[in-house]
Amino acid sequence: MALKTVGDQGRLTSAGYRSAGTLYQELLDQDSRPVPPVLRLESPIEPGVTRVPAEQYFSKAMHDREVEKIWKRAWQMACREEDIPNVGDYIVYDIAHLSFLVVRSAPDRIQAFHNACLHRGRQLREFDGRGAQEFRCPFHGWCWEIDGSLKEVVCQWDFPEVNERDYRLPEVQVGTWGGFVFINPDPDAEPLEQFLGDLPRHFERWDLANRFKQAHVAKILRCNWKVAQEAFMEAYHVVATHPQLLNGIGDSNSQYDVFGNFSRAITPNGTPSPHLRDTPGQQDMLDAMFDRNLDTPPLAEVPPGMGARQFAAMLSREGMRAVIGDDADTYCDAEYLDSIYYTVFPNFHPWGAFNRITYRFRPHGDNPDECIMECMFLAPWPKGEPRPPAAPIHWLGPDDDWADAPELGMLARVFNQDTFNIPKVQLGLKTMRRPEVVFASYNETKIRHFHQLYDRWMELE
Amino acid sequence: MADPHAEPAPLTRPPRKKRHPLSGAIYEELPGNRVRVIKGEAYGIFDGFTTRHLEGPLTYADPHMIIWVGGKAVEGMGHRAERARGLEIVHD
Ligand code: FES
Numbered sequence: 001m002a003l004k005t006v007g008d009q010g011r012l013t014s015a016g017y018r019s020a021g022t023l024y025q026e027l028l029d030q031d032s033r034p035v036p037p038v039l040r041l042e043s044p045i046e047p048g049v050t051r052v053p054a055e056q057y058f059s060k061a062m063h064d065r066e067v068e069k070i071w072k073r074a075w076q077m078a079c080r081e082e083d084i085p086n087v088g089d090y091i092v093y094d095i096a097h098l099s100f101l102v103v104r105s106a107p108d109r110i111q112a113f114h115n116a117c118l119h120r121g122r123q124l125r126e127f128d129g130r131g132a133q134e135f136r137c138p139f140h141g142w143c144w145e146i147d148g149s150l151k152e153v154v155c156q157w158d159f160p161e162v163n164e165r166d167y168r169l170p171e172v173q174v175g176t177w178g179g180f181v182f183i184n185p186d187p188d189a190e191p192l193e194q195f196l197g198d199l200p201r202h203f204e205r206w207d208l209a210n211r212f213k214q215a216h217v218a219k220i221l222r223c224n225w226k227v228a229q230e231a232f233m234e235a236y237h238v239v240a241t242h243p244q245l246l247n248g249i250g251d252s253n254s255q256y257d258v259f260g261n262f263s264r265a266i267t268p269n270g271t272p273s274p275h276l277r278d279t280p281g282q283q284d285m286l287d288a289m290f291d292r293n294l295d296t297p298p299l300a301e302v303p304p305g306m307g308a309r310q311f312a313a314m315l316s317r318e319g320m321r322a323v324i325g326d327d328a329d330t331y332c333d334a335e336y337l338d339s340i341y342y343t344v345f346p347n348f349h350p351w352g353a354f355n356r357i358t359y360r361f362r363p364h365g366d367n368p369d370e371c372i373m374e375c376m377f378l379a380p381w382p383k384g385e386p387r388p389p390a391a392p393i394h395w396l397g398p399d400d401d402w403a404d405a406p407e408l409g410m411l412a413r414v415f416n417q418d419t420f421n422i423p424k425v426q427l428g429l430k431t432m433r434r435p436e437v438v439f440a441s442y443n444e445t446k447i448r449h450f451h452q453l454y455d456r457w458m459e460l461e
Numbered sequence: 462m463a464d465p466h467a468e469p470a471p472l473t474r475p476p477r478k479k480r481h482p483l484s485g486a487i488y489e490e491l492p493g494n495r496v497r498v499i500k501g502e503a504y505g506i507f508d509g510f511t512t513r514h515l516e517g518p519l520t521y522a523d524p525h526m527i528i529w530v531g532g533k534a535v536e537g538m539g540h541r542a543e544r545a546r547g548l549e550i551v552h553d
C-alpha cells in the first residue's frame with residue numbers, strides 16, 4: 001500500500017519528481033525585472049536517496065578521522081580580511097584540536113602559522129589581537145617576527161643547532177575570496193581558486209568583498225557539527241520547524257543544484273508553501289513574511305493589483321536604495337526576496353544576493369557531540385563612505401538564548417526553532433534501532449552532495 | 462525568594478498570537494512565559510520555552526509554534542519602520 005502523502009503531493013517532471021507547487025524557474029518568469037543568468041542555472045543532483053550511518057555523527061573515531069582527512073587537508077574559512085585590517089592584526093583560528101595564527105604581516109599580505117612555539121610547543125596566542133610587532137612565546141620567551149622569521153631565542157648559546165632557517169614558524173597555505181581568508185594546512189593542496197571552481201562567477205553580482213561584517217554571533221551547540229549544518233541546508237524542515245512561515249515561503253518547491261565542491265539552494269519568499277490546503281491571499285503571504293500577529297494591524301498592505309512577492313521586493317529595493325543608490329534598480333525581485341544559500345565543502349555557507357547571512361559550523365574541540373555555529377551578517381554600506389568596522393564575535397553558550405543576540409533581529413527566534421531540534425537529534429541518533437539516517441532525493445540535495453564529497457575525503461567509499 | 466503563587470507580570474506589549482497554517486489551532490502568548498493553544502473545543506497551556514504541558518485537556522501541541530509564540534523576545538524588534546522597509550523580512 002502506498003503511504004499517504006501529507007501536503008505537497010509532488011509531480012513527475014522531465015527532470016524527475018518535484019514539488020506540485022510552482023517551480024522556482026516558473027516563479028522567476030513572473031519577476032518584474034530581468035533575471036540574471038546565475039538564477040537561471042539548473043544543475044540538479046542525480047536522483048536517489050542517500051543513507052548515512054548514524055555513528056558518523058557521534059563516534060570519536062570518525063571525529064579523529066575528520067581531523068586527519070578533512071581539517072588537516074581542506075580549504076577552510078578562517079576569518080574575514082576586515083577582521084585583521086592593519087599590519088600586525090591577527091586572529092586565532094581553532095578547528096578541533098588544531099590551532100592556527102592568521103596574521104596580516106604586510107599591508108597586502110596575510111600569512112598563517114601553526115599556533116605553537118617551536119621550543120616546547122606552547123600555543124603562541126590564545127586570543128585574537130591587534131597591532132602585534134612580534135609573537136613572543138609566554139613560556140620561555142622565544143620570539144618570531146609577524147612574518148614567521150625567527151627573531152630571538154633566549155640564551156641562544158644554549159641551542160647551538162637552532163638557526164633562522166630551520167626555526168621559521170611553519171606556515172600553512174592562505175587564500176582569499178569574497179573578503180574571506182581561507183587557510184589550508186596541507187602544503188600539497190590544490191590552490192584555493194581551483195578548489196572553489198565556479199563559485200566566484202556565481203557571486204559576481206553579489207560581491208561579498210564589498211560588504212562589511214555587521215554582526216557575528218557564535219554559539220556552542222550540543223550536537224555534531226554536521227547535524228547542525230545539515231539543519232541549514234534544506235527548506236524541507238520548514239513545514240515542521242518553522243510553521244509560522246508557511247503562508248509566505250516556497251519550502252518544498254525550493255530549487256537545489258550542485259556544482260563541483262559547492263552546492264546551492266534557492267527558497268523563494270512571498271509565495272505560499274505547496275503544503276497548504278488552501279492558497280492564502282496576497283496579504284496573508286505578506287503578513288507571514290512580516291510575522292504579523294492576530295489582532296494587530298498589518299505592517300504594510302499589499303496595494304491592489306500587486307502581488308505580495310512583487311510588493312515585498314519593492315519594499316526591499318527601496319530600503320536598499322538608501323544604501324546602494326540607484327544600483328538598487330539593477331537587481332530583480334528574486335535577489336531581494338529569496339534565500340539563496342550556498343554550501344562550500346566542508347563547512348562554509350555564504351548566502352547570495354541581499355540576504356546578509358554567512359554560516360560556518362565546526363567541531364568544538366575534540367568533542368563529537370558539540371559544535372560551534374556562527375552566523376555573520378555581511379551588509380553593503382553607503383557608497384563614498386569608509387568601510388564600517390567589522391563586528392567582533394559575540395559568543396553564546398549552549399544554554400544561552402539566540403534572542404540574547406538582538407543584532408540578529410528576527411532571525412534569532414528562527415534559530416531558536418532550529419536549535420530546539422538539534423540536541424534532540426544528537427540524542428536520537430544514538431538510540432536508533434536501525435542506526436542510519438536517510439536523505440531525500442531532491443529536497444535534501446545539498447546534504448547528499450555533502451556526503452558524496454565527505455565519503456571521498458574521508459576515504460569511506 | 463519570589464512567591465511561586467504570585468500572578469506573573471503582565472506583558473508590556475501586545476501578545477504574540479498566531480493561527481497554525483496547517484492545523485488552524487490558535488496559539489497565544491500568556492504572561493509568565495506560557496502559551497495557550499486552542500484547538501477545536503480543547504485547550505492546553507504550555508511552557509513557552511520548553512513546550513512542556515502545564516494544564517488543560519490538550520496535552521500536546523506543535524512545539525515549534527509554541528516557542529515561536531512564546532520564547533524570549535528580541536530586544537528592539539518590532540521597530541515597524543525598519544521592518545516595513547523590507548529589511549527585516551523573516552527568512553528561513
Ligand atoms: S522527520 Fe526528520 S528527523 Fe524526524
Ligand SMILES: [Fe+2]
Pocket residue numbers: 231232237241242414418553
Ligand atoms: Fe530552519
